[in-house]
Amino acid sequence: MNTTGLSRDNIVALVDCNNFYVSCERAFNPDLAGKPVAVLSNNDGCLVSRSQEIKDLKIPMGAPGFKYEALIKKHGGTLLSSNYALYGDMSARVMEVLSMFTPDLEIYSIDEAFLGLTGFQTRDLEEYGRKIKHTVQKWTGIPVSVGISRTKTLAKIANHHAKKIPAFKGSLCLMTEERIEKALERTPVGEVWGIGRQYDKFLRQNRIETALQLRDVEDKFVDHYMTSVGHKTVLELRGYACVDLDDAPSAKKSIVNSRSFGKQVSELSELREAVSNYITRAAEKLRKQKSVAGHMMVFLSTNRFKEGPQYNNSISTTLFPPSAYTPELIRIALNLLDELYLPGFEYKKAGVMFADIMSEADVPLSFIEECYLDDKRKQLMDIVDKLNRKHGQDTLFYASSGIQKNWQMRRVRLSPYYTTRWNDLPKVK
DNA sequence: TCTGGGGTCCTAGGACCC
DNA sequence: TCTGGGGTCCTAGGACCC
Numbered sequence: 053m054n055t056t057g058l059s060r061d062n063i064v065a066l067v068d069c070n071n072f073y074v075s076c077e078r079a080f081n082p083d084l085a086g087k088p089v090a091v092l093s094n095n096d097g098c099l100v101s102r103s104q105e106i107k108d109l110k111i112p113m114g115a116p117g118f119k120y121e122a123l124i125k126k127h128g129g130t131l132l133s134s135n136y137a138l139y140g141d142m143s144a145r146v147m148e149v150l151s152m153f154t155p156d157l158e159i160y161s162i163d164e165a166f167l168g169l170t171g172f173q174t175r176d177l178e179e180y181g182r183k184i185k186h187t188v189q190k191w192t193g194i195p196v197s198v199g200i201s202r203t204k205t206l207a208k209i210a211n212h213h214a215k216k217i218p219a220f221k222g223s224l225c226l227m228t229e230e231r232i233e234k235a236l237e238r239t240p241v242g243e244v245w246g247i248g249r250q251y252d253k254f255l256r257q258n259r260i261e262t263a264l265q266l267r268d269v270e271d272k273f274v275d276h277y278m279t280s281v282g283h284k285t286v287l288e289l290r291g292y293a294c295v296d297l298d299d300a301p302s303a304k305k306s307i308v309n310s311r312s313f314g315k316q317v318s319e320l321s322e323l324r325e326a327v328s329n330y331i332t333r334a335a336e337k338l339r340k341q342k343s344v345a346g347h348m349m350v351f352l353s354t355n356r357f358k359e360g361p362q363y364n365n366s367i368s369t370t371l372f373p374p375s376a377y378t379p380e381l382i383r384i385a386l387n388l389l390d391e392l393y394l395p396g397f398e399y400k401k402a403g404v405m406f407a408d409i410m411s412e413a414d415v416p417l418s419f420i421e422e423c424y425l426d427d428k429r430k431q432l433m434d435i436v437d438k439l440n441r442k443h444g445q446d447t448l449f450y451a452s453s454g455i456q457k458n459w460q461m462r463r464v465r466l467s468p469y470y471t472t473r474w475n476d477l478p479k480v481k
Numbered sequence: 482t483c484t485g486g487g488g489t490c491c492t493a494g495g496a497c498c499c
Numbered sequence: 500t501c502t503g504g505g506g507t508c509c510t511a512g513g514a515c516c517c
Binding site: 092093094095096098100117118119134280281304306308309310311312355356357401461462 | 482483484485486487488489490491492
């Protein structure tokens with residue numbers, strides 16, 4: 053395998069929040085400490101974040117909430133609806149603290165970040181990791197684990213062990229050959245970043261069961277049986293950094309907004325309301341990253357878990373000129389929906405997607421006017437966005453989005469918006 | 482009664498052209 | 500009637516991630 057130009061002198065840390073959504077809830081509600089707590093997905097469907105006590109009850113990730121509700125209640129536990137406004141805000145606070153520990157911060161997901169530490173060799177890195185952990189905990193109330201090594205893939209593994217093994221006190225640094233080998237030997241191959249279910253199965257069939265065995269596999273095997281992604285994974289395990297740190301979040305290439313409904317929906321009028329809402333949200337995201345979309349898709353599906361006739365379909369169109377102007381996008385989407393819709397089905401989910409996304413700045417000058425960017429429509433969108441940011445989502449909304457919203461998702465166990473709504477600020481008694 | 486949502490990257494294969 | 504082979508572009512779908 054070719055390793056020309058790849059560095060073995062990198063240092064990178066992965067900081068990962070422990071049970072992030074549950075930790076956010078606990079940060080504001082001390083009653084939840086030490087008891088089983090789980091956060092449910094949208095529509096109060098499956099468990100997407102579990103406290104240690106829930107994991108100890110052997111309740112798997114992604115399990116449907118209703119199956120385990122009784123068990124959780126029996127152990128004095130709590131199930132909560134997801135409160136993304138709260139988690140997003142807490143995430144921003146954690147990331148701000150992390151940014152003080154490195155000039156190279158890559159926010160990888162809502163609860164994870166990579167920190168470039170190349171050049172920090174002279175420090176006691178594991179101690180530095182512990183300092184990061186304590187600072188985040190103190191200033192945000194969120195517990196995190198820190199893994200440090202030569203590549204992102206190795207840092208992931210380090211993080212995993214830091215989280216699982218109490219003796220490491222939340223921070224593990226894998227820099228020496230000896231430590232790396234020991235950790236890789238104890239890591240099942242399926243836990244390696246980039247090895248999913250299919251690869252796991254294939255590798256095990258070939259007697260590769262640990263991360264160490266994967267690292268030391270013959271080049272011939274990799275060349276023959278693994279894709280370019282697999283190549284990178286193996287090289288990263290060998291300490292060659294192939295996945296660069298990316299500190300400037302890039303603009304999204306596609307934007308999706310979709311939700312399951314809180315009930316079965318068969319009326320076109322209700323679907324039109326939902327799609328109008330989804331377009332509104334997706335177009336806000338478009339404008340937030342200063343983009344316009346050249347392609348739109350609308351999709352619709354029935355409940356796949358329920359017996360009965362199923363309908364699962366999508367329809368799409370080119371947007372020319374590309375746009376981020378909500379009223380126009382709603383009009384187009386509703387036309388698509390009318391075409392897509394078949395009466396007589398019980399629908400459970402709908403969604404919209406924008407693709408062929410380009411930056412406003414890249415719109416050819418000759419299109420700018422048609423593209424809405426150069427006139428009152430653009431100003432109107434700016435004003436709507438500003439008002440809604442300041443006074444809350446849907447302060448200004450579109451008539452087509454409806455008011456009753458009977459189709460909306462269920463969130464019956466929602467915690468207060470502790471950090472983003474004045475009336476919900478926690479009170480000190 | 483009740484089973485999430487939002488992304489990226491890669492590859493294979495079809496369509497088309499020469 | 501036969502029907503190569505190489506290149507490019509596009510799309511659908513798979514695999515993976517959080």
